[in-house]
Amino acid sequence: MSDALRTWSWFVRHPWHRLWDPTAGCGVMECCPNPPELRFVLDVVVAILPPNDARHLRKQIAALDEQW
Template sequence: MECCPNPPELRWILDVAVAVLPPKDSRTLRKQFAALDELW
């Protein structure tokens, strides 16, 4: 892997993590991701 990977290419890892979280935690993390997505 490169020094600085491309976040969109690795987003699938985060999507898998969110999928296995309990619903409340999943919603919280998705909201945080949405805020970060706006910065990128």
């Protein structure tokens, strides 16, 4: 989970994130992340966390999503 959140944070803050191309890249999440896959992983994690932890993570994700 922490890898996915860290990678999503890096991705949305990176100035070139708008140039993401699903046909390019190496496929390694930490190098060439696939935004829909990252968000799916984070959504799954939120679904299985206890309510308080899920609420905290959703707030973090929402703040990052605003940058996307």
